[in-house]
Amino acid sequence: MGGFRRGHIGKAEKPKDFGTAMKKLAVYISAHKWVIFLVLLMAMASTVLSVLIPRLLGAVTDEIFAGFGTNAGINFQAIGAIMIQLILIAGLSVGLSFLQNFIMAGVGMRIMHRLRNELSEKVHRLPLHYFDKNPPGDVLSRISNDTDTLSNTLNQGMTQFVTSITAVIGIVVMMLIISPLLTLITLLTLPLTLLAITFIIKRSQKYFAEQAAVLGKLNGHIEEMLSNHTVVKSFNGEKSSIKAFDDHNSDLYTANWKASFLSGLMIPITIFITNLGYVAIVIIGGAMALAGNMTVGGIQAFIQYNRQFGQPLNQLASVASTLQQTAAAAERVFAFLEEEEEVPEHRSPSSTENISGRVVFDEVTFGYNSEIPVIHNFNAAIEPGQKIAIVGQTGAGKTTIVKLLMRFYDVDKGGISVDGSDIRLYSRNGLRSLIGMVLQDTWLFNGTITDNIRYGNLTASDEELRKAAKAAQADYFIRALPEGYDMIINEEADNISAGQKQLLTIARSILSDPQILILDEATSNVDTRTEVLIQKAMDNLMEGRTCFIIAHRLSTIRNADLILVMENGDIVEQGSHDELLAKGGVYTRLYNSQFDVA
Secondary structure, three states: OOOOOOOOOOOOOOOHHHHHHHHHHHHHHHHOHHHHHHHHHHHHHHHHHHHHHHHHHHHHHHHHHHHOOOOOOHHHHHHHHHHHHHHHHHHHHHHHHHHHHHHHHHHHHHHHHHHHHHHHHHHHHHHHHHHOOOHHEEEEEEHHHHHHHHHHHHHHHHHHHHHHHHHHHHHOOOOHOOOOHHHHHHHHHHHHHHHHHHHHHHHHHHHHHHHHHHHHHHHHHHHHHOOOOOHHHHHHOHHHHHHHHHHHHHHHHHHHHHHHHHHHHHHHHHOOOOOOOHHHHHHHHEEEEEEEOOOOHHHHHHHHHHHHHHHHHHHHHHHHHHHHOOOOHHHHHHHHHHOOOOOOOOOOOOOOOOOOOEEEEEEEEOOOOOOOOOOOEEEEEOOOOOOOEEEOOOOOOOOHHHHHHHOOOOOOOOEEEEEEEEEEOHHHHHHHOOOEEEOOOOOOOEEEEHHHHHHOOOOOOOHHHHHHHHOOOOOOHHHHHHOOOOOOOOOOOOOOHHHHHHHHHHHHHHHHHEEEEEEEEEOOOOHHHHHHHHHHHHHHOOOOOOOEEOOHHHHHHHOOOOOEEOOOEEEEEOOHHHHHHHOOHHHHHHHHHHHHHH
């Protein structure tokens, strides 16, 4: 299993074009630009108001000191007026902050709602070969973890960035009003802080990209192990699985540790540099106060501004760290959205009304890798109502033929037609609505038995559903279950037997009432008695329908109208069961080998 192999990161990935990813994210944000503009105005207004508070507190201090040693005493009326201003300004600042956070949360959720919808729709437009090459866990990580990262940035990062910038500008202006000299000392720390942040960002960027990539691999391994835990236990693969998990987890630890360590350095370094400036301001400001060049309230206000000056810088450092994760997540999300999709539908698709079921394969050539074809110049003409069996050794191309008919893949050369129209002229939904499939690997979802059968025809009545279950020989065992048709099948679908699962998928296919049937080893997972019952149901179901039967047990296809024997992607023999046995060729060897083994 793929999950047992370690997914090494190797060397750090090449630098990504994060700017382009952020521009693409900006397209989604621009749909709400006026609301966001209003939010940013409120954020700036709230910040500006909060910046005024230290200045007013300094004025209170000056009023108190001015009252000492005078006959008039302290002017409590003036102090009261200032305090009223403080309360109004602080209240308005908090109110604006609450309002902008409330609005921005809604905007962020709407953007994420749209993005997740696009990701969900994208999944259904991707060709199957994408999922052949990319593990489900990585796709899941892009849809969940990466979009959560974008969501957090939209909800908090944008307004925090604006408020931090506004606070820095507002604080600098207020400090200049109080003392240009002390402001110069404070600003001298800014280039040092920016240099430190830039240095750290350049070195931590690649680790955030690695972190996102490795998390996708780890999720893929977990998903694979959980969905195949029975196989893992059966083959004593626990140690290999644990080792693979440890390897992925170690890679994630390394990337996460380096990214977190480097980004975590920004705040303490910023605090250290701003504290150096604070010490210088206290010493020089004290000397200026003693010389009478500043008031005590002015020193108090300036020291408050100086202490506040580091806070928005710390926030900017935090935002810079968040933006690195956001850029890496955005790049993965938009790379997924830009993956090559299935061939577009025909603009005027052919009608699927009154389809009789004639299928023709004309010189079909196909390979999962275009350089290595697995089907070579395949030709076959199946008339409506015929029962066609496709047999051959494993890897001969039997299931590939079915996938091509369903347009899970498109042919490289040649063509496939239904009732004279190339299947590429039908819409995919229209084509697949004509075809019912019962596969060897059953698929049931977490829900009631009724829901799983009705998946074949969502508009079917309860009576039609039960009729289909009876035809599939499933009604008897369903009614014997504790909750009958209302029994919940769990996520792993392991609370019913393999044979019962197959019966339910057959019932689902019967309910869909298709014109063309595909049976891929449909009875391989049931016991002999059940197989006989299902075969009778299948004979009734196949009556009047074009049927493709992929079979390894050749005893099940003796009554087929035509048997196609495939070998290495080619039809090497065709005819009825008796005709092929009389030839004494490939089919005869396959047939006799099964009975020799038995």
